[in-house]
Amino acid sequence: MPNELKPVKVSEIVKDVTQSFDSGVASNWYSNLMEFLSGSKSFYALLVLTGIIVFVSSFTTLNALNIGYRHAYNVTREIPWGILISTYIFFVVTSTGLCIVSSIGHVFGIKDFMPIAKRAVFLSIVTITAGFTVIFFEIENPFRMALYNVISPGLTSNIWWMGTLYGAYMFFMAVEYVFLLLNKHSIAMYAGLSGLLTGLAAHSNLGAIFGMLHAREFWYGPYLPIYFIVSALASGCAAIIIFTYLGYKVNNERMDRPMERAMEVVAKLGALMVAVLIFFNVWKIITGLVAGPGKQEAIAAMLSGPYAFNFWFFEFFLGMLLPFALFLYSKGKNIQMMFLASVLMTIGIFIMRYDLVVIGQIVPSFHELGVNEYQGLLGYRPSFYEIMVVIAGMGIVALTFLMGERVFKGHKSEIH
């Protein structure tokens, strides 16, 4: 009877498709879904909470679109870039950092780094998605961007290069992750290498957006494109420790020996990068003290003016000094201490991005002209809507991270 044969045929096709994947991903997906539905109550409570945060903040943000950014955001003609630009940078820095750190194991074959690679690749896609979401609400005409980036490319523009390269980067990272899931490691490795190269190029271009604005003394120079790569590595190390620690909490599991070892080497690399960041900052300050008046005023605002608390407390103490001490003191063994160090560092780095963007604009263009209109420094405070966009970005990362932990079963790596 044909009616009886039909279901058999379908199941055979399913079986064929399933077998076509080396590790039977299709059936894995089914069991993944089952596993996703079998999590603990606190997991679902967290999931619902982050879901609500994303939902509420997204809808509030859509309202900003409706009322117009000029009314919704506190950016001005004089300070057109605010917390949305800095948050975008924060997310893509984290993404690039996750990509670089994951590549150490996955692309370059350093065994100690391998256990973190899968989660890092997944999170690099998550964080860049959050970054793109934030920039979507920053740029006035994002849909025009998709069109004219292609048909009218401004090849001298760092924004063009950054946008295009980050697009390619996101594609390569997604390909890498898919092939990691399929256990096709050599293809994943090449995708990872391509992702690493485009990510590095994109990220230094992001620094160059600022570094090549010769009317802005605080930013101008080769410092930022280089600094961005270093700070990406620092961010990436912190992000991996945070998310791996939380991932094991979410899954209620204990780290095995290779993972503990991976955390140890990531913490050491993180500590080294913090030291390099301190070195970078010291020279930025010292050279800034003998720079032109525009840069001197900006540096003074950072060291002893309106941004001194941000700099000394958040950037220097929370973002660099304390994490460095905690990383050293933990000896790479005390995972709670390393987690704390990473959280503090990430908070510090978030403020670091904010200061970098805002302080570069507080000295007015005509400050030196001595006109009445531009005697003092300019000010900026993020608006409610701007903060909601930031929260939406954070919420997307949290929600996708939680879902990823369950769906992809704690990103366990098959390579050992």
Added chain:
Amino acid sequence: MKQHNLDINNLQKDEKDTVSTMERREFLKMGLVITGVFAGGTIFSAVSNMNKVFASPEEAAAKYPYKPHYSMALRQDRCIDCERCMDACIITNNVPEYGYRTRILQKDTPDAIGQKTEFIPMLCNQCNNPPCVRACPTKATYKHKTNGIVMMEYKKCIGCKTCVVACPYNARYFNEEKHAIDKCNFCYDTRLSKGEKLTACAAACPAGVRIFGDLSDPDSDVYKLIHQIEKPVWVLRPEVGAKPNVFYMKG
């Protein structure tokens, strides 16, 4: 040169901490007097270039990259802040109340002898090396091929505001109605392309502050004002290297 000497006298009465900037400005003016006269075509570089001496004004004019090379000289000591230029600009170019294409800045020098207030008109400097054009990801802003005006193609603007940050002269703002960055284009679409010879602001100025014309035409007023040695000519923020086409002078 009377005005010039007067400035130096004021300078001696200035506060200590302002002397250095004033001195620098004076030095710069002197440098520009020299380059302004002898450098001919290189004046827009606003950098001392004594070695390049042109035989004739015609030869100097030939060195300008655009024809007509639109330029504006602002005789700032004549400005009385009547703001008719701003009104004319708003009406001609449909500028919204939250933005401006040109404005007048005020500078008070309480310690000065005699006149204590100066008015400094400001607009897009139509730079030869415009940082905004370099930074635009979609070529929405570009140099006009024949006349050198920094133009906007509104439909291509994605609103990333990089050009706003890149501009050394705070000449750009986001126009909600146009959904794009808006800026001064020397009234190209509203006047020049329709056969008018002057920008709206230059035509409206009752005090002869804004002298608009072709810097490559030896017969134009702007050419004559820039290529003389009696009065100092300077540009704003020369250190940026944007090579502006808006010049400032007194007297």
